[in-house]
Amino acid sequence: MTKMMRADDLSSDTERRFTLAVRQGRSGLWFVTSPEVRWLLVTGHSLDEALGAVPRAIAALARPTGGMAEAANADAPVTRRRAAL
Helix, strand or coil: CEEEEEEEEEEEEEEEEEEEEECCCCCCCCEECCCCCCEEEEEEEHHHHHHHHHHHHHHHHHCCCCHHHHHHHCCCCCCCCCCCC
16 A cells, blocks of 8 residues: 655755655565655665655755765775676
C-alpha cells in the first residue's frame, strides 16, 4: 500500500512543496518516491530513516553535476584497487 503525503523542502531562500509516495516493501524496507521529483528514490530500514534521507537526496538531484552517485558515495571511504592486466 502506498501512502501519499505532503512534504516541505526548505532551502536557504525558497520553500518548495511536493508530494511523497511512501510504501513498505515485503522485507520491511521503506521506499519514498515522488511524482513531482524526477529520479527520487530513497530507502530506509525505518520510516524515519527513509524520510530523513529525502532532503539530502533532493539536494543531490538538484546539483548541476554529480547527482545521486556523488551523494551515495559521499560517506564511502575512498579505496583504489589496481586492475590485473
